[in-house]
Amino acid sequence: MEYIDVIWRHELASEPVRLVSELDGARFETRKLEFFRDGTVGFASTGAATGSTNLGLVPVPCLAEINADPEFDGTAMTPEEFEVLWLLHARPAKH
Known part of the structure; x- marks a missing residue:
């Protein structure tokens, strides 16, 4: 697995400004x-x-390709860093 943290600089209100992904060996999320x-x-x-x-x-795409676009600033992250964010934010909605 690979873990990436990408800042997306744009003015679109409906789009995310940060994307954090866990990727498998074929780079699928x-x-x-x-x-x-x-x-x-x-x-x-x-x-x-x-x-x-x-x-x-x-x-x-690989981080070098992502970072070739000035709208994006991507970095690698550790599995532990990803898990902290996942456990904090990926909670099913309570009914």
């Missing part, structure tokens, strides 16, 4: 968090998703 400007966080995994957040349908 297995879990993802999307952080929005208004403070909300969406999540998606193979078993659940919230709001407009979904797993990507194509492999995620």
Whole structure:
């Protein structure tokens, strides 16, 4: 598994400003968090998703390719860093 944290610089109110993903060996997302400007966080995994957040349908480019676009600033993260964010934000809605 690989873990990435990508800041997306844009002015679109409906799009996330930070994307945090867990990638499998083929670079497909297995879990993802999307952080929005208004403070909300969406999540998606193979078993659940919230709001407009979904797993990507194509492999995620390598960080060098992501960072070649000035709108993005991506870094690698540790599995432990990802898990902290996942446990904090990927909670099913309470009814």
